[in-house]
Amino acid sequence: MKKTSMNGYLAAGLILTGVLVLLIVAGYFWTPYDPNAMSVGPKFAKPSLQYLLGTDNFGRDIFSRVMKGAGTTFAIAVATVVIGAVFGTLLGALTGYFGGLADAVLMRLGDILTAFPSILLAMVIISIMGPGKTVNVVLALGLVFIPSFARVTRTAYAGLRDANYVKSARLMGASSARILWVHILPNIMQVLLPAITIGFNNAVLAEASMSYLGIGVTPPDASMGYMLSEAQGMFGAAPWYALGTGFFMVLLIFGVGLIGESLQRRDGEVD
16 A cells, blocks of 8 residues: 555656646747737736636736746756755765764754744845845755755765765775765665655745745846735736636646655655
8 A cells, every 4th residue: 555655646747747747848948928028918807718828917928927937946946956956965965975074063053054944045145145136046946945955965974974885885995985876875865866856846936935035036037026016016906817827836736746755755665
């Protein structure tokens, strides 16, 4: 039953996420209408076969904007996770394997950073770097995510540095670099992969929150958070704007969450 449930979560997550990613990728090359073009249809047109999610107060096609905005949010989330995972894994591997003073100092620094809400810390960083630029959003969120990945990786490496296969590799003369990245890293992927899916969902929410507050992605670029901020002021006249945008974001988070859940269940089954 556990294996069947795990496979069901994974299949559902992959299918749902795959469909949404296809729409996102398609949005980079084609949308039904220009997402920024005004008066492509009547203002506040209801959802129909011509305008799948209706139009907004400028007559812009909401479905086209969702495709484009989801692409921006998706790209920011992926870039954020890449920065956090790469540098966090590097720091966690070195501190977890070698220990010592560097381990104590970096972990205490990580404790200080994680004591602050991640969104608040990212907002401070963006305010220093300058709001309104996508690259600054990516860098700010990436820096904020490094400690969480470092902590996960450090714990995994510390638990395996004295494993029998690691001791055997040392006796055979393997370098520390080879032990870190060839022998240990593949064996912590069952811990790291669920952390990546969780990090992706957190990055989507973080980007949406900052853009909603006006310090993330700004016009002419579109993102899920910025569109939700736009939709708030016209919820009474065009509720489909907020509902369509929010539903797409929820489905994306839900799909990736199902994948992460299946990986966590597999990890528990292996243990």
